[in-house]
Amino acid sequence: MQRNRRAEGGRIDRSRPLRFTFNGKPYEGYQGDNLASALLANGVRVTARSFKYHRPRGIVGHGPEEPSTLVELDGEDASGNRPATTVPLCDGLSARSVNCWPSPGFDLGGVNQLFSGLLPVGFYYKTFKWPGWHLFEPAIRKAAGLAAAPASPPASGHFEARHAHADVLVAGAGPAGLQAALKAGRAGKRVFLADEGTEAGGSLLNRALTIDGKPAMDWVSGTVAELDALENVTRLQNATVWAYREHNLVMVNECDPDRDGILERSWRVRAGEVVIATGTTERSMVFGNNDRPGVMLASSVQAYLNRWGVVPGQRVVLFTNNNSAYAVAADLAAAGVSVSAILDSRRTVAPEALDLVAGLTVHLATVVSEVRGHKGVRAVKAAPATGGAGTWIECDLLAHSGGWNPNVHLWSQSRGALRFDDDLAAFVPDQPVQACRAVGAAAGDLSLDRIIEGGADLAYGIEPLWRVDVPGQRGMAFLDIQNDVTVSDVHLALREGYSNVEHVKRYTTAGMGIDQGKTGNINIIGTVAMQQGVPLQDVGTTTFRSPYTPVSFGAIGGLREETVLFPYRHTPVTRWNKDNGAVMYEAGARWQRPGYFPKPGEGLQEAVNRECRAVREGVGVYDGSPLGTFELKGRDVPKFLDFIYANIMSSLHPGNGRYGLMLSDDGLILDDGVVLRLDAHRWLLSTSTGHADAVNQHMEKLLQTEFPDWQVMITTVTSQWNNATICGPRSRDVIRALGTDIDLSPEALPFMSFCDGTVAGFPARIVRVSFTGELSYEVNVAPRHMAAMWDKVMEAGAPFGILPVGSESSHVLRVEKGFLSLGHEVDGTVDAYDLGMGWAMSKKKADYTGKRSVMLRRASGRVRRELVGILPVDPDRQIPEGAPLTPGGRKEATEGLVTACVWSVVNNRWVGLALLENGHSRHGEIAHVRMKDDVIPITITKPVFHDPEGKLMRS
Amino acid sequence: MLLIPCPYCGKRNECEFIYGGPVGAKRPDPNAVNDAEWVEYLTVTPNPQGPVQEKWWHARGCGEWLVIWRDTRTHDIMEAPDDAT
Numbered sequence A: 001m002q003r004n005r006r007a008e009g010g011r012i013d014r015s016r017p018l019r020f021t022f023n024g025k026p027y028e029g030y031q032g033d034n035l036a037s038a039l040l041a042n043g044v045r046v047t048a049r050s051f052k053y054h055r056p057r058g059i060v061g062h063g064p065e066e067p068s069t070l071v072e073l074d075g076e077d078a079s080g081n082r083p084a085t086t087v088p089l090c091d092g093l094s095a096r097s098v099n100c101w102p103s104p105g106f107d108l109g110g111v112n113q114l115f116s117g118l119l120p121v122g123f124y125y126k127t128f129k130w131p132g133w134h135l136f137e138p139a140i141r142k143a144a145g146l147a148a149a150p151a152s153p154p155a156s157g158h159f160e161a162r163h164a165h166a167d168v169l170v171a172g173a174g175p176a177g178l179q180a181a182l183k184a185g186r187a188g189k190r191v192f193l194a195d196e197g198t199e200a201g202g203s204l205l206n207r208a209l210t211i212d213g214k215p216a217m218d219w220v221s222g223t224v225a226e227l228d229a230l231e232n233v234t235r236l237q238n239a240t241v242w243a244y245r246e247h248n249l250v251m252v253n254e255c256d257p258d259r260d261g262i263l264e265r266s267w268r269v270r271a272g273e274v275v276i277a278t279g280t281t282e283r284s285m286v287f288g289n290n291d292r293p294g295v296m297l298a299s300s301v302q303a304y305l306n307r308w309g310v311v312p313g314q315r316v317v318l319f320t321n322n323n324s325a326y327a328v329a330a331d332l333a334a335a336g337v338s339v340s341a342i343l344d345s346r347r348t349v350a351p352e353a354l355d356l357v358a359g360l361t362v363h364l365a366t367v368v369s370e371v372r373g374h375k376g377v378r379a380v381k382a383a384p385a386t387g388g389a390g391t392w393i394e395c396d397l398l399a400h401s402g403g404w405n406p407n408v409h410l411w412s413q414s415r416g417a418l419r420f421d422d423d424l425a426a427f428v429p430d431q432p433v434q435a436c437r438a439v440g441a442a443a444g445d446l447s448l449d450r451i452i453e454g455g456a457d458l459a460y461g462i463e464p465l466w467r468v469d470v471p472g473q474r475g476m477a478f479l480d481i482q483n484d485v486t487v488s489d490v491h492l493a494l495r496e497g498y499s500n501v502e503h504v505k506r507y508t509t510a511g512m513g514i515d516q517g518k519t520g521n522i523n524i525i526g527t528v529a530m531q532q533g534v535p536l537q538d539v540g541t542t543t544f545r546s547p548y549t550p551v552s553f554g555a556i557g558g559l560r561e562e563t564v565l566f567p568y569r570h571t572p573v574t575r576w577n578k579d580n581g582a583v584m585y586e587a588g589a590r591w592q593r594p595g596y597f598p599k600p601g602e603g604l605q606e607a608v609n610r611e612c613r614a615v616r617e618g619v620g621v622y623d624g625s626p627l628g629t630f631e632l633k634g635r636d637v638p639k640f641l642d643f644i645y646a647n648i649m650s651s652l653h654p655g656n657g658r659y660g661l662m663l664s665d666d667g668l669i670l671d672d673g674v675v676l677r678l679d680a681h682r683w684l685l686s687t688s689t690g691h692a693d694a695v696n697q698h699m700e701k702l703l704q705t706e707f708p709d710w711q712v713m714i715t716t717v718t719s720q721w722n723n724a725t726i727c728g729p730r731s732r733d734v735i736r737a738l739g740t741d742i743d744l745s746p747e748a749l750p751f752m753s754f755c756d757g758t759v760a761g762f763p764a765r766i767v768r769v770s771f772t773g774e775l776s777y778e779v780n781v782a783p784r785h786m787a788a789m790w791d792k793v794m795e796a797g798a799p800f801g802i803l804p805v806g807s808e809s810s811h812v813l814r815v816e817k818g819f820l821s822l823g824h825e826v827d828g829t830v831d832a833y834d835l836g837m838g839w840a841m842s843k844k845k846a847d848y849t850g851k852r853s854v855m856l857r858r859a860s861g862r863v864r865r866e867l868v869g870i871l872p873v874d875p876d877r878q879i880p881e882g883a884p885l886t887p888g889g890r891k892e893a894t895e896g897l898v899t900a901c902v903w904s905v906v907n908n909r910w911v912g913l914a915l916l917e918n919g920h921s922r923h924g925e926i927a928h929v930r931m932k933d934d935v936i937p938i939t940i941t942k943p944v945f946h947d948p949e950g951k952l953m954r955s
Numbered sequence B: 001m002l003l004i005p006c007p008y009c010g011k012r013n014e015c016e017f018i019y020g021g022p023v024g025a026k027r028p029d030p031n032a033v034n035d036a037e038w039v040e041y042l043t044v045t046p047n048p049q050g051p052v053q054e055k056w057w058h059a060r061g062c063g064e065w066l067v068i069w070r071d072t073r074t075h076d077i078m079e080a081p082d083d084a085t
């Protein structure tokens, strides 16, 4: 039974009841409710336990400012740490409070309250620190008590991100925002109006105000109707403007679970002008036990009453320092709720305000010093503001108003300055920096008559009270309810020397968390100012960082899930590979390549051995298309290549190729690959698969920023050429069987040369390079011919036992030859000399990229880790790649690591490569791999285990 | 997200660009400088509070490398300061 629900009134639909559960108990609310209004309607007072002391808490606010009741949603809506005030009620909703177990009414963590004196501010910093942190961490993380991340992604629906452009973006659809949007819309501007509420109206939804003598909501619905009829206006509800970035980019998060399976949509709006109409947030009063369930913001009591038809208490006391609470009292009285007293800290009050509450008891110059009641307010102590004995007033609801803060978050994020306004006792927008303006309450116009012509409202009339401070006051006085930070915590921080407000925030955690101190920050600043005896302007605010309210990671990512953002890349042979049982790998730069081709029942190692044996003894073929390929044209290409490669390229003759190492100017190895000279001014440069983009960037940057007058044009031709690389002693026979007009004799087409012609009837370029150490022909064709070419290669190769070769086998074959793999042997420490490739570092060139730095580093004389071959003393012992080498296998600093270890079919044993300190002079020695529970002896050798002279690849 | 002016494409979102670092000293002749000068060239880049000249690559656009002046305090993209060299 909804015992606190009024029989009529409010913007809820009583004909549409909704069932929901809270902490396992069933309740009923109405369409139009949020979780908080439904809980209050059902008379649920204790809705949460506090973060640190596990004090019972109730609902405090009615929107994103809610500091107290955070819930975790179950089931399909699973999400954590949602303020109950921002969870729209829907049928079947299941929510639990965070911070308590087993329930907020009976919480075992509540014993912390007894020890609150032992949990001062900075307690964690002071107590749980290195070296013992790892001992405390698990227990602290468990007790830290905010909700866990959902275990699985939403069962259905997806997130989406969109870009938009607007002449005017209006943040907030309250009276000022609607008015600004209407004006811009009527002028024909592209308007983007985003409002965080479920419906437009802002504060007018909660208040019983009039415009031109008619209900203010009539004006709202008229304005909304006109806006919605304008094609140049986009109006979004449930859409929070949560960040204001540079160059007028505004982030909007739209939550609308019922549309098209989209859970949330993230908008990035680039706006000509931003109108900040974000309204205000009421702030708390600070007094003893100001966190008890039943202590609520006055404006929230008013919102529950008027908007949701809920009376959160039967006997109400109001406590205020400004006129806005008088309208709340009037609304309550009009609804028949018993208002016991209005306690006002001011000495005088404007007659208009008093007229509004004629017949009610008003005590001026009076404050609430303390609240009695544990799981709910039972009485408040009304004390003279200047000190003296107080009297207890019985009540079950205390509605308080400490004044109003313009919501300057977006303004501040736009880098606009803030100024403390003494009349308003609040920070308000000062000078703008970007193209934006604040309007309405966000600009400090805190009553409706100042915003809209014909709007009737009380003048604001605040006299600030940052905290109640009367003699004999008892109970914890919270500045930040969410983080359990009290006035004494801030005093302690100040005593310990954290005098800057940013330091106070970090040390005490005041103003952090989900609510970011929306109701309490100003009181923290006020408390610091009082203690230091300076004006609030001098204390300043902490930084207003985005997001204004929490945003889910899904919304930020949108549809940019991995395979959408970085689609896989395929060659024309992918289909064939998959049809032939390939296990596909990602081979860098998102290329999908076959790892190996197991026969039915065959494991990885057997398949790899079979493929390797085919290459070493017969013939194999692999698809080399993913290699990065660039065509360079222009008369300065030779000069350019000599600059970017460590060896000399300019001496290359047309028709020939050369392997080269590319360094960065800090002397690190950037890439390696083969360069072909096509003719006097055309060159073809190949890179490793994974580094193609980096090499392209490197070259373009040099040409465009360092050598703009050099005549070099780069065209990316990766995948403009595809190739089948046929390798093995029978590869020449296979190409002959395919049919070609190219002379394949070693004299006509030697190693590291190429020739254009036809192969199997297709225009082709044959390049004699070898990544396996065998006789090898790269047959390059246009992509449209690749699939057919591949079929012909398999057909012509069948009599020779040709096998497709995956990347696992390529790895084995290159390790047997000691060929470099950038991902294995090269890191940020090795240079060409360490790798035994000093020959690739030209002595003739005075300068090339990286030369000076390599020489500089080597001149230091420090011990180098050098590339060696390794043979496990036990030939059947495999060593994990990456395993460390230590002197004698002892538990000492490493002297190297194993970079690769493979089963060699030609040696019938495990062989490997390693980087080892002074390795070049240690051939023949025994070194040791140190494993967690084992030491493996290995013999150091030259890094080559097959055809050391390279006769086969030159054959 | 910055709005970066490309001389070919006009103002485009930062996510189309790749940052290329501040414009530092011109690469010296490595054989004409001492070790310290070479290391200085490699490792010390301008990092001012205020206008800095930087390189950006319109990689997901026209492919042009461009140079802008950006105020590191405000992200404002501006004309070269009067005393810029």
Ligand SMILES: [Zn+2]
Pocket: B006, B007, B008, B009, B010, B058, B061, B062, B063, B064
């Ligand atoms: Zn461009």
